[in-house]
Amino acid sequence: MAPLRGRNFRFYFASRFANTLGSSMASVALAFAVLEVTDDDPAALGLVLAAHTVPMVVLLLWGGVLADRLPRTLVLQVSNLTSAASQGAIAFLVITGAAELWMLIALSAVHGVVSAAGMPAMAGILPSLVPREELQRANALMSLVRSGLVIVGPTVSALLVVGVGAGWGLAIDAVTWLVSAVLLGFVDLPAREPRETGASTWSELREGWTYVRSTQWLWVVVLAFGVLNAIHAGPWSTLGPLHAKDTIGEEGWGLVLSAEAVGLLAMTLVMLRVPLQRPLLWGTLGVSLLGVPIFVFGAHPSLLLLVVVAFVAGAGTEVFSMGWNLAMQENVPDEMLSRVYSYDMLGSFVAMPVGQIAVGPLAIAFGSGNVLMVSGAMYVLTCLLVLLSPAVRRLPRVSTTSAPEPAAP
Structure with missing residues (x-):
């Protein structure tokens, strides 16, 4: 605290x-x-x-x-x-x-x-x-509230x-x-250092884009999450409730989502005390676990098994959330942090409607169970491809402690 x-x-x-x-x-x-x-x-x-x-x-x-x-x-x-x-x-x-x-x-x-x-x-x-x-404890407290x-x-x-x-x-x-x-x-x-006067919006956007595309760990993760969020928004969030009606029921689907949320909350409490080193390595491994309940839901929709793997997936998702925020906050210069986050958010949001729209026709053509199995496998595979990047695997925590002093209590 x-x-x-x-x-x-x-x-x-x-x-x-x-x-x-x-x-x-x-x-x-x-x-x-x-x-x-x-x-x-x-x-x-x-x-x-x-x-x-x-x-x-x-x-x-x-x-x-x-x-x-x-x-x-x-x-x-x-x-x-x-x-x-x-x-x-x-x-x-x-x-x-x-x-x-x-x-x-x-x-x-x-x-x-x-x-x-x-x-x-x-x-x-x-x-x-x-x-x-x-920073890690502050991020964990914010996540705890959320x-x-x-x-x-x-x-x-x-x-x-x-x-x-x-x-x-x-x-x-x-x-x-x-x-x-x-x-x-x-x-x-405290007031930030004055920015260059006369810079246009487009030039500042280009500056942010240049930073993103020249920073390998950044663009690799943002690109991957375009795919991952399309899978999560489509097969899991959109197709999931429909598949649940024919398998575990609406109440069962609610229990699965609750287990995921509880897993996220439990890992937040862990992150308040356990330092996270190699934030993107462990974060990417953690979020890859979200592919497991998607696959299991399609292959063998057992309620007990789904609740367990959803809890673990929620915990892994929180590890990534923490790792990503630490990587951004410790490595991106403060004067362009919001712009870089905006590119990250755009990459995260833009493909979600694609997953939501495409999953219906795919389920009709191939069956909802098959779509979920393939999607879960693609989710895990995408995360493993991210780890082929040395910049992602090796990114360390920044050891310096320099930062603005908080105001007096």
Whole structure:
């Protein structure tokens, strides 16, 4: 818990706790709000979700430039305040019964635009909040919050939807964005060195791209995760629930997903105390375990076996998450960290719709079990190919402890 002794990290931790709580509830509340407004039209829900995702993906690189140019706390505050306004407007429209589909689409698009600016800023701020030697514990604490609330938040939101209506769940989300913005106002970071004046957005994007393509461990992992996330979003997340209906049932599928989340949470607790050396070597080996439940689900959908391998896969996924954040935060220069994270996010998100769209026709043509088996094998193979890169296998932890001193308690 050492990072929490620093004033800056304490307030940032509280800020992230607030908006993660709201966001973990919002997805359930928004889904039921859209279905309520459109008389249970699933296509309408897809339009609202796409209205958030598309502008976010399109503008991510611009958001990375913005977060590297301006104080990241300022970018986050503006993003959070705008998110509070857009989510609050949706909540008001749903509660009063005035909501129409086009309004929800427009407000979701606003939320997507500001998320494109906030996400790279959020990813790049942590190294400025704690000393270098506390980075792993700080990342683990943030992951602990995320993992715990992702387990609890949807259940609380579902109870709110049943008890008082979906609009009130969205209203709570809006309040948490506002609270998060206020708490960020207490984070006092030293001014960064002034950037070169007159540089265009395109030149700064080219600078970030040049760094990515000239850093082997970076582009190898980002390229691989284009494939890995397409597999996870398609065969596992999209085809998985459908395959579960014919095998382990909806309740069984819920248990498998819960086991994965618990494994992630358990490994987070381990990472609070056990130093992670060779972050990308162990991280890539860890995330390769996610291919095992995908393969097992297709080959032999035994509920007990799936729960066990999903728990192990969740633990391995957390090892990668920790290793990747440490590799980025310790090796990428602070002045371009948000831009590099934005390229990473773009590479992660852009192929996910491909997996989601392609998996249906493939399952019809070859059978869902066969698609899952091949996908699980491809997942593991892709991770092993990543490890052919010496830069990935050999990347060490940075031993220096130089870092901004946290503000006094």
